[in-house]
Amino acid sequence: MKTGYREVKQALLNRLRAGEWPPGAIMPGEVQLAEEFACARVTVNRAIRELADEGIVRRRRRRGTEVLGDRGRQARLTLHQARQQVVGRGQVYAYRCLSQRRLVAGAGLAQRLEIPTGSALRALRCLHLADEQPFQLETRWICLKAVPEAAEQDFTAEPPGEWLMRLKPLSEAEHRIQAAAARPPEAARLQMATGAPLFVLQRRTWWRGDPVTWARLLHPGDAYELVVRDGV
Amino acid sequence: MKTGYREVKQALLNRLRAGEWPPGAIMPGEVQLAEEFACARVTVNRAIRELADEGIVRRRRRRGTEVLGDRGRQARLTLHQARQQVVGRGQVYAYRCLSQRRLVAGAGLAQRLEIPTGSALRALRCLHLADEQPFQLETRWICLKAVPEAAEQDFTAEPPGEWLMRLKPLSEAEHRIQAAAARPPEAARLQMATGAPLFVLQRRTWWRGDPVTWARLLHPGDAYELVVRDGV
DNA sequence: GCGTAAGTTATGTACATACATAATGAAGCA
DNA sequence: TGCTTCATTATGTATGTACATAACTTACGC
Numbered sequence: 340m341k342t343g344y345r346e347v348k349q350a351l352l353n354r355l356r357a358g359e360w361p362p363g364a365i366m367p368g369e370v371q372l373a374e375e376f377a378c379a380r381v382t383v384n385r386a387i388r389e390l391a392d393e394g395i396v397r398r399r400r401r402r403g404t405e406v407l408g409d410r411g412r413q414a415r416l417t418l419h420q421a422r423q424q425v426v427g428r429g430q431v432y433a434y435r436c437l438s439q440r441r442l443v444a445g446a447g448l449a450q451r452l453e454i455p456t457g458s459a460l461r462a463l464r465c466l467h468l469a470d471e472q473p474f475q476l477e478t479r480w481i482c483l484k485a486v487p488e489a490a491e492q493d494f495t496a497e498p499p500g501e502w503l504m505r506l507k508p509l510s511e512a513e514h515r516i517q518a519a520a521a522r523p524p525e526a527a528r529l530q531m532a533t534g535a536p537l538f539v540l541q542r543r544t545w546w547r548g549d550p551v552t553w554a555r556l557l558h559p560g561d562a563y564e565l566v567v568r569d570g571v
Numbered sequence: 572m573k574t575g576y577r578e579v580k581q582a583l584l585n586r587l588r589a590g591e592w593p594p595g596a597i598m599p600g601e602v603q604l605a606e607e608f609a610c611a612r613v614t615v616n617r618a619i620r621e622l623a624d625e626g627i628v629r630r631r632r633r634r635g636t637e638v639l640g641d642r643g644r645q646a647r648l649t650l651h652q653a654r655q656q657v658v659g660r661g662q663v664y665a666y667r668c669l670s671q672r673r674l675v676a677g678a679g680l681a682q683r684l685e686i687p688t689g690s691a692l693r694a695l696r697c698l699h700l701a702d703e704q705p706f707q708l709e710t711r712w713i714c715l716k717a718v719p720e721a722a723e724q725d726f727t728a729e730p731p732g733e734w735l736m737r738l739k740p741l742s743e744a745e746h747r748i749q750a751a752a753a754r755p756p757e758a759a760r761l762q763m764a765t766g767a768p769l770f771v772l773q774r775r776t777w778w779r780g781d782p783v784t785w786a787r788l789l790h791p792g793d794a795y796e797l798v799v800r801d802g803v
Numbered sequence: 804g805c806g807t808a809a810g811t812t813a814t815g816t817a818c819a820t821a822c823a824t825a826a827t828g829a830a831g832c833a
Numbered sequence: 834t835g836c837t838t839c840a841t842t843a844t845g846t847a848t849g850t851a852c853a854t855a856a857c858t859t860a861c862g863c
Contacts, residue, residue, distance in 0.1 A: 343816070356741050368843060379818045384844075392624075394649070395741065400844045401826040408737075411651035412744050412774070416799065417626075419643035505640075509588050509627065512644050513800040518750035518770040518792030536768035536792065538750040542644070560750030560768065567648065568745040575846070600813060611848045616814075632814045632855040 342376045348386035350376070355395065355406065362408020366396065414567040418514065418540070420500050421467035421475045421556075433468040436495045437528070441483075452480060452543070452550050459483040461490065463499050466528060473529040476557040485551045500554065507546055515541040518560065529559050536560030574608045580618035582608070587627065587638060594640020598628065646799040650746065650772070652732050653699035653707045653788075665700040668727045669760070673715075684712060684775070684782050691715040693722065695731050698760060705761040708789040717783045732786065739778055747773040750792065761791050768792030 342350075351366075360366050369387065373380045387404055390396045394413045397405045425432040442462050449456040460480045467475040479499050481489045492502065517539040526533040538558040544551045574582075583598075592598050601619065605612040619636055622628045626645050629637045657664040674694050681688040692712045699707040711731050713721045724734065749771040758765040770790040776783045 345816095352741065356739075362740065370843085380844095381819090381846095382817065384846095385816090388845090398844065399826075400824065401842055403843060408740060411649040411655065412746075414648045414650065414744065414746055416646045416648045417643045418646065423643065507588075508594065508640060509584065511800075512646065513798070514644075514646055516748060516770075516797040516799075517795070518768040518790075520768050520792070534766065536750040536752050538748075558750075560752070563749070565748040566745070567748075568743075577846095602813085612814095613816095613849090614847065616816095617846090620815090630814065633812055633857055634855095635813065 342378045342382070344382045344385040344389075347372070347376050347378065347383055348389055351386060351390065352395075360406045362406050364406050365402070366404040366406060368403060416514075416565070416567050418542075420504065421477070421498065422501065425467070425469040425474055428469065430469040431471070433471065434498050435466045435468070437464040437466055439463045439494050441490065444480075448480065452482065452553050454482060454484070454550055459490070461492075463494055465494070465498060467498065473531075473559065474562075476525060476528050477554060478557075479552060479554040481552045482550050485546050485549045499552075503544075503552060507544075507551060510544045510546045510551060512542055512544045515539075516565070517541075521557075525557055529557065531559050538563045538565075574610045574614070576614045576617040576621075579604070579608050579610065579615055580621055583618060583622065584627075592638045594638050596638050597635040598638060600635060648746075648797070648799050650774075652736065653709075653730065654733065657699070657701040657706055660701065662701040663703070665703065666730050667698045667700070669696040669698055671695045671726050673722065680712065684714065684785050686714060686716070686782050691722070693724075695726055697726070697730060699730065705763075705791065706794075708757060708760050709786060710789075711784060711786040713784045714782050717778050717781045731784075735776075735784060739776075739783060742776045742778045742783060744774055744776045747771075748797070749773070753789075757789055761789065763791050770795045770797075 354360065366372075366387075367375075369380045369383045372383045376383065387396065387398065391398050391404075394410050395407060397407055399405070419427070422432045422434070440462055442460055444452065444454055444456055444458045444460055446456055448460070449458065452458075460482060463477070463479045463481070465477040465479070466473060467477065477498070477500070481499065481503070483490050486503070486506065488506065489499075494502065519537045519539050520534045521529065521531055521537045523533050525537065526535065529537075538560050540556040540558075542552075542554045542556070586592065598604075598619075599607075601612045601615045604615045608615065619628065619630065623630050623636075626642050627639060629639055631637070651659070654664045654666070672694055674692055676684065676686055676688055676690045676692055678688055680692070681690065684690075692714060695709070695711045695713070697709040697711070698705060699709065709730070709732070713731065713735070715722050718735070718738065720738065721731075726734065751769045751771050752766045753761065753763055753769045755765050757769065758767065761769075770792050772788040772790075774784075774786045774788070
């Protein structure tokens with residue numbers, strides 16, 4: 340039976356689901372599977388490579404393909420800008436820059452951003468609104484060493500996230516998601532009660548290894564959720 | 572210059588980062604790039620395919636390869652079982668099953684689980700501890716139609732998440748992450764104040780389209796965070 | 804002018820072949 | 834025994850070729 344890599348992949352997935360090769364087991368080699376499916380080895384290779392990319396199996400030279408068991412559920416998360424999230428909900432987006440200034444990094448900031456103390460930064464505080472209601476409170480620092488253009492940029496019209504995305508669209512990022520209690524100034528900005536739950540997303544990004552920005556994005560906890568749907 | 576697909580991919584990424592092809596632009600075709608890099612078309616194909624998999628470009632037949640701009644940041648999220656998270660932190664894991672019983676789905680449950688009203692379910696409430704401290708409060712329903720073995724299974728020794736993972740290791744899943752205020756019973760179980768922030772992870776899974784389980788995992792907000800690090 | 808058929812084009816996939824690379828074990832030697 | 838060397842093996846990658854497929858363009862018939 341002449342087969343494409345998709346069919347091979349699906350067939351292998353079905354067998355894995357059926358428990359034919361339990362976690363920890365070594366699957367048959369590519370040549371053997373190619374023979375069984377009556378296809379070229381490259382075809383099997385591609386099928387298994389995709390399974391490996393998805394974290395279902397692990398491939399090692401000479402060892403073969405091992406079925407992974409205790410791996411966690413994997414999901415592909417996509418994080419959008421506030422504007423996209425708001426218009427995606429069918430609401431009207433608005434943006435306000437609450438403050439923007441320059442400063443030099445103190446010890447705490449320097450440590451969080453992994454930069455030397457005294458580095459020049461741009462500090463911003465912005466509010467994103469959905470249908471006139473506070474949607475996200477953004478606190479952001481931008482390293483002027485990595486992004487000197489940010490020193491003179493005026494962020495009253497354009498959110499810094501979108502501006503950065505346009506300037507440096509491809510960078511590495513680290514995201515941290517937490518739940519926290521709103522402190523008084525945050526609660527006031529977001530028009531919620533002090534101590535009420537906040538959804539907190541912190542994002543740090545790098546550009547070729549250099550720290551670019553650190554953002555803390557706060558959402559009122561009762562109005563926000565992150566949804567990830569993903570066939571394993 | 573004889574090149575491998577990794578080099579081609581990196582070279583293309585560099586040009587994309589340099590803004591050579593702005594978002595919305597159509598990149599040169601595979602044949603042209605193959606000629607430029609002095610390699611086979613398939614090599615360029617693989618390089619660009621990986622960029623497409625990562626959400627950086629979009630490929631369409633006859634149209635060519637379009638550079639995406641407004642896409643959100645992507646990250647690969649891995650969600651582990653409570654046990655793995657706890658031992659990963661270097662703490663001692665413990666598990667307690669607070670209650671387990673059978674019931675039939677009422678209207679609300681049926682809707683949330685996307686099953687007919689009256690379906691047989693197993694309902695569980697469990698507590699996961701880290702160093703004797705409450706770490707996660709789990710509320711779970713298991714559809715007996717999809718997992719009949721769960722009807723008689725005793726979950727006092729093994730957490731249902733791990734048991735299910737062993738039984739049905741590969742299923743589709745939907746995750747929802749929220750921040751919420753702890754209600755009195757939850758707060759008591761987790762030894763925290765009523766109204767304090769909770770990190771809420773809800774997970775629904777399917778097995779070949781059939782709903783399998785719905786879990787609500789609550790973490791004290793001040794002691795939990797989800798970290799995702801990912802080069803774009 | 805309008806709809807349909809045929810042609811064009813870029814990506815998508817399959818295959819045979821060849822060689823590269825990492826990991827493992829066995830043979831050979833001090 | 835302990836070490837190096839070499840053969841083995843499964844995966845990793847590159848290439849030329851061929852054909853498939855989707856989508857756009859043009860030509861044709863009416």
